[in-house]
Amino acid sequence: xxxxxxxxxxxxxxxxxxxxxxxxxxxxxxxxxxxxxxxxxxxxxxxxxxxxxxxxxxxxxxxxxxxxxxxxxxxxxxxxxxxxxxxxxxxxxxxxxxxxxxxxxxxxxxxxxxxxxxxxxxxxxxxxxxxxxxxxxxxxxxxxxxxxxxxxxxxxxxxxxxxxxxxxxxxxxxxxxxxxxxxxxxxxxxxxxxxxxxxxxxxxxxxxxxxxxxxxxxxxxxxxxxxxxxxxxxxxxxxxxxxxxxxxxxxxxxxxxxxxxxxxxxxxxxxxxxxxxx
Numbered sequence: 567x568x569x570x571x572x573x574x575x576x577x578x579x580x581x582x583x584x585x586x587x588x589x590x591x592x593x594x595x596x597x598x599x600x601x602x603x604x605x606x607x608x609x610x611x612x613x614x615x616x617x618x619x620x621x622x623x624x625x626x627x628x629x630x631x632x633x634x635x636x637x638x639x640x641x642x643x644x645x646x647x648x649x650x651x652x653x654x655x656x657x658x659x660x661x662x663x664x665x666x667x668x669x670x671x672x673x674x675x676x677x678x679x680x681x682x683x684x685x686x687x688x689x690x691x692x693x694x695x696x697x698x699x700x701x702x703x704x705x706x707x708x709x710x711x712x713x714x715x716x717x718x719x720x721x722x723x724x725x726x727x728x729x730x731x732x733x734x735x736x737x738x739x740x741x742x743x744x745x746x747x748x749x750x751x752x753x754x755x756x757x758x759x760x761x762x763x764x765x766x767x768x769x770x771x772x773x774x775x776x777x778x779x780x781x782x783x784x785x786x787x788x789x790x791x792x793x794x795x796x797x798x799x800x801x802x803x804x805x806x807x808x809x810x811x812x813x814x815x816x817x818x819x820x821x822x823x824x825x826x827x828x829x830x831x832x833x834x835x836x837x838x839x840x841x842x843x844x
Contacts, residue, residue, distance in 0.1 A: 572600060572607045573607055573608035573609075573610065574596065574599055574600060574605060574607060574608065575605070575606075575608055578599060578602075578605050579595050579596055579599040580595070581599075582594075582595040582598040582599050583595040606739060609734075609735040609736055609739065610735075611732070611735060612735075614706075614710075614732075615731075615732040615733075615735060616732075617706075618703070618706050618728050618729070618732040619729070619732050619733065621699050621702055621703055621706075622703070622725070622728070622729050622732075622775070624699055625696055625699040625700065625703075626775065628692055628695055628696050628699070629696060631692060632654065632689060632692050632693065632696070633654065635685060635688065635689050635692070636654050636657055636658075636689060638685075639657070639661070639682060639685055639686070639689075640652075640657060642678075642682070643661075643664070643668075643674075643682070646668070646673060646674055646678070647673065648664050648668055648673065648674070650664060658686075658689075661682075661686065665679055665682065665683075700724070700725075703724055703725065703728050704724050706728055707724055707727055707728050710728075710731065712731045712825060713727045713728055713731045714727075715824050715825070715830060715831065716730060716731060716821055716824060716825065718824075718830070718831040719817060719820050719821060719824065719831050719836075720783075720787055720817075720836065721780075721783030721784055721786060721787045721813070721814075721817050722783055722817065722821070723783065725779055726776075726779040726780060726783055729775065729776060729779060730776055730779070730821065731825075733773060733776060734825075737821075737822055737825040737826050738826050740822060740826070742822075743818070743819035743820075743822040743823060743826075744819070746818060746819070746821075746822040747815050747818040747819055747822075748769070748771075749771075749772050750772045750773065750776055750777050750780065750818050751768060751769045751770045751771040751772040751774075751777050752768055752777065752780070752811065752814055752815045752818055753768060753769060753815065754766060754767065754768060754769070755767065755768070755769045768811055777814075780814040780817055780818060781810060781811065781814045783814070783817060784810045784811070784813035784814035784817060785810045787813055788801075788806065788809050788810050788813055794836075794837040797809060797813065800812060820836065
């Protein structure tokens with residue numbers, strides 16, 4: 567009918583909703599929010615992007631259910647005096663030996679051992695489903711040039727590359743790399759009054775899943791034995807988690823540069839051999 571559709575973030579429209587929630591007040595809030603130049607519209611996702619994000623949602627749900635089941639097994643066995651290490655892989659590596667020892671000392675009833683074994687089979691089946699979804703995401707990555715370009719950045723794997731490109735879509739909607747990092751919630755919050763401005767921790771706004779993936783990749787980089795001089799200098803004067811967040815911010819800015827400018831990742835610029843003192 568000649569209209570140009572514009573999608574707005576629901577949480578930003580909610581700020582303009584006054585008093586009770588009615589259809590008329592909702593329409594008024596949407597109209598007011600649409601006039602605000604600082605509120606960015608939501609990019610319409612393609613079918614490919616939506617399919618990729620659907621796989622991520624399924625995988626995230628299966629991961630959550632797997633953690634719930636492993637924690638339940640650990641808690642139940644702890645009630646019988648069997649302490650197992652924290653962590654999915656560590657639990658699976660030690661639980662069979664712990665069950666054998668418990669049976670030898672009559673520490674566990676046979677019916678409990680059988681039930682735990684059945685639970686472990688369900689956990690294993692769930693892990694197979696997670697691995698299958700990961701393979702499908704790898705197949706999507708191989709068919710997308712933007713995802714392949716992002717994957718070349720240190721700390722960015724299959725999950726981060728596919729989720730980020732599918733969620734962001736057109737990265738040129740962000741004017742700068744800092745704006746993109748701010749959208750991901752990786753920049754400091756600012757509180758100012760009376761002409762005085764104070765910087766706090768990161769804002770943690772935006773997509774929690776994307777930020778978690780970037781922070782996990784940054785933690786892997788900082789945890790390695792070999793760092794570049796920039797990370798080494800940061801570790802000397804800042805807490806480990808602060809350095810991880812700084813590296814995640816740098817990863818986000820690099821991703822914006824690769825996607826917005828259409829250039830390949832440059833390892834020399836990421837880790838120059840000669841650096842000037844800070």
